Amino acid sequence: SSKMASLGLRCVGVASVLLCAMHSSSAAEFESEHVLWSGYLPPHARQGNAIRLPGAAPPAASLTQTAYTINLPIDHNNPSSGSFALRYWIEDKYFKKGGPSFVELGGEGPAGGVGGGYMTSLGQQRNALLVALEHRYYGNSIPFGYPEGYSTENLKYLTVEQSLADVAAVIDHINSMSEYAGTKERTFTFGGSYSGALSAYFRMAYPTHTLGSLSSSGVVNNILDFPEFDTQVYVALKDQPGCAERLQDTTAAFVKAISANSPLPRALFGVRGDLPATDFYYMIADAAAMSSQYGSKLIMCKTLLSNMNTTDAGLMTEFASYVKSHWGPSFPLTCFYDTQCVKSGGASRWKGGTDRCWRYQKCTQMAYLQSAPAENSLRATALTIDALKTQCQEIFGVTPDTTDIQNMFGGANLTKNASNIYFSDFSDDPWQRASVQKEIASNLPFELVTCDDCGHCMDFRSPSPLEPAPLKASRKRFEAFMDSILKV
Secondary structure (H helix, E strand, C coil), X not given: CHHHHHHCCCEEXXXXXXXXXXXXXHHHHHHHHCCCCCCCCCHHHCCCHXXXXXXXXXXXXXXXXXXXXXXXECCCCCHHHCEEEEEEEEECCCCCCCXXXXXXXXXCCCCCCCCCCHHHHHHHHHCCEEEEECCCCCCCCCCCCCCXXXXXXXXXXXXXXXXXXXXXXXXXXXXXXXXXXXXXXXXXXXXXXXXXXXXXXXXXXXXXCCCEEEEECCCCCCCCECCHHHHHHHHHHCCCCCHHHHHHHHHXXXXXXXXXXXXXXXXXXXXXXXXXXXXXXXXXXXXXXXXXXXXXXXXXXXXXHCCCCCCHHHHHHXXXXXXXXXXXXCHHHCHHHCHHHHHHCCHHHXXXXXXXXXXXXXXXHHCCECCCCCCCCCCCCCCCXXXXXXXXXXXXXXXXXXXHHHHHHXXXXXXXXXXXXXXXXXXXXXXXXXXXXXXXXXXXXXXXXCCCCCCCCHHHCCCCCCCCHXXXXXXXXXXXXXXXXXXX
16 A cells, blocks of 8 residues: 555554353353453453453454554664564554544553554544554564564563653654654553553653553552552452452362362362462462452352352362353463463463563563462462562562662652653552552542442443443543643
């Protein structure tokens, strides 16, 4: 096409996705009647019933399927380090000269283009140019190529600073094209979860490249020891009488069985018999926490509380059934919960980047190590901060150090130069504890959207007349804030 020719870049076709039997039908019945208002599920949780709920799957890249690539330095501090091809997408269907540019930052998984979510809806109304980026080391944007880029030595360029420099370079490149000249001065950046943190960081680090940012569930506070994650899940479950206690009893049953060397816990999930206990405990804790994080709290609680067999075996069997049906039978089998696989599983197990590369980021800069809290813990107490650091040491030979990134961006308090960032968080999302906790300034608005099953990044979905009133109110406030910055 003429656009492709003017870009002068290699173009490739891309896919639009990121990347159990139960002994009763109760979970399926609950799921069919329940509407999920949440962020999109991670790739390893898309093989079960949850993916069929509204809002669970990322929107297909219905507007464009063409990926452009730009050669960027592997190390922006040393251009002689070589280059790699980073993927990005442009959709100008709604764009009119003088309109803004909306840029969605990539996160910890493969990207699939400009989809049909909230940013697209906003762009259509505002004649915006729509841009989506893939994060370095994820998907097909791999420095040193696949699979060499996944080696521990080559992962050293997987940092927040390098990623932000990538974003700035893409914005500069697009602005240099005659048909999109001037868009840099009217850019607004969008991100959710980790990319929500990046969106906020980008506004602080490159204020000449974006007028403002939406940081949805943005985890800007890089907490090393993060028991508050589990505490927030407990708080969310407590409004369902008996649910938190049932989950605690279930965890205790698994711990008791594993401590007695029973093969039953691992057999129920189909994992290898020698999977380390801490890996297993992390997997079952995440399966429960994700139910709160991604708007399935009510489904999980109804399922577990409807189980009349409260023996240890009954509790374990019911929970395993729920996990395999809701998140999919492959959920416990991925590299994500297997330290040995993350360390040496091989390129075929690491494809897409999420399992190994996101663990690398957590084990170096980002942390958020989810240890068991001292009180009311839902997860096994064996998940101590030392045990989680040991996993990092075993895989990569490092332990996390968040000092530099906290000093750079200020954590939950932000740095003094922060401005024009809208923070949205959600009441059932445990990651809210790693975001800002209050409205710091009038040009740093903060909304905690509160409702049952208000989950992670729920405002990234396309607006719906059926969505909760608190979400509608937050959207209205954000759009007025953004329009005042863009002077729409």
